[in-house]
Amino acid sequence: MPFFSNLLSLEFRLSGFPWLLRHTLQKKKTTILIFHQPQTAFLDRALTALKKRYNIIPFSQFLRSQNDKTTVLPKRPLVITFDDGWANNYDLLPLLEKHQAPATIFLIAGIADTSHHPWFYVVKERAFKESLKKMSDPVRMAALKRIGFEENQNFEERILLNREEITAMQNSGLVEFGSHTLTHPILPGCSDSKAAKEIQLSKEKTEALTGKPCTIFSFPNGEYSERDIRICKKAGYEAAVTLDAGFNAQNNDPFKLKRISVPDNGNISELLVKASGTWALFKVLSGRQKRTRRHSGL
Numbered sequence: 001m002p003f004f005s006n007l008l009s010l011e012f013r014l015s016g017f018p019w020l021l022r023h024t025l026q027k028k029k030t031t032i033l034i035f036h037q038p039q040t041a042f043l044d045r046a047l048t049a050l051k052k053r054y055n056i057i058p059f060s061q062f063l064r065s066q067n068d069k070t071t072v073l074p075k076r077p078l079v080i081t082f083d084d085g086w087a088n089n090y091d092l093l094p095l096l097e098k099h100q101a102p103a104t105i106f107l108i109a110g111i112a113d114t115s116h117h118p119w120f121y122v123v124k125e126r127a128f129k130e131s132l133k134k135m136s137d138p139v140r141m142a143a144l145k146r147i148g149f150e151e152n153q154n155f156e157e158r159i160l161l162n163r164e165e166i167t168a169m170q171n172s173g174l175v176e177f178g179s180h181t182l183t184h185p186i187l188p189g190c191s192d193s194k195a196a197k198e199i200q201l202s203k204e205k206t207e208a209l210t211g212k213p214c215t216i217f218s219f220p221n222g223e224y225s226e227r228d229i230r231i232c233k234k235a236g237y238e239a240a241v242t243l244d245a246g247f248n249a250q251n252n253d254p255f256k257l258k259r260i261s262v263p264d265n266g267n268i269s270e271l272l273v274k275a276s277g278t279w280a281l282f283k284v285l286s287g288r289q290k291r292t293r294r295h296s297g298l
Contacts, residue, residue, distance in 0.1 A: 009270040018276035022053055022076055025277065029247035030062050032079040032257060033275055037086045038264040040095065047099040049268050050275065054078035058102040059176055059216060063239055066254050081241065081259065083180055083218055085112050087158060090165040096174045103175055106218035109205035110182030113162045115154045118184045122149050133221055137190040151183055166209050178216035179206045188225045195228055200235045216240065229255045245280035
């Protein structure tokens with residue numbers, strides 16, 4: 001499958017369609033990319049390719065343009081984000097400095113700076129992991145308990161960023177931090193009280209880790225309800241990012257910001273095709289994906 005995926009990506013890139021999207025739909029809209037744990041060599045090549053085609057800006061600059069409509073962004077503005085706050089994201093700092101590429105990392109704030117592991121890291125079987133995402137939160141937690149997982153258990157290996165690494169990245173002037181909840185539940189499946197705790201307390205925890213205000217939030221798995229947006233607003237966030245594919249205009253709802261998922265490794269053709277929105281458009285037109293993610297409400 002990777003061979004055919006790579007071949008298709010190359011064909012799309014050579015078709016000129018990604019270039020067309022970059023110079024039309026993306027020209028005056030902000031594209032937000034999401035990585036997780038990109039490999040160092042790949043990210044080096046990725047940043048080189050992206051900088052040739054886009055203007056990489058800090059998330060905070062994009063937010064200013066949302067709040068102040070007179071703020072002018074460069075053509076083809078692009079924001080880079082990382083979800084979860086993996087410890088090996090720290091190894092990427094020299095590359096961000098080399099390319100002078102600003103980025104935002106969304107921390108799983110209740111697990112950062114600890115030796116705890118997020119539940120989805122412990123579950124290795126893909127089918128079981130996907131089924132857990134569809135369960136209500138109490139059912140999910142019960143299923144995890146049956147396989148011996150407890151949210152507060154300590155492991156020998158630390159896999160998320162610690163306070164010292166967060167401080168060093170923040171002091172570089174290139175990395176901003178946001179919240180990705182305390183423990184990464186699927187929020188629409190949570191009770192009102194747990195959703196409020198995960199959203200509100202993760203803001204406080206992120207601020208304690210960084211020493212700076214936390215104004216942006218990332219919905220785990222891209223899933224959210226209108227209730228979750230109301231909690232974000234009440235907690236004092238200014239914006240939230242989803243996994244709805246697309247680009248962001250100045251009049252977009254700041255709590256439903258679109259992001260495009262790109263690979264953590266692979267070939268540059270795949271990266272550029274996905275960053276341009278070509279891949280998502282192909283999936284929609286071919287019937288392989290709905291235009292928007294389904295968002296449940298409680």
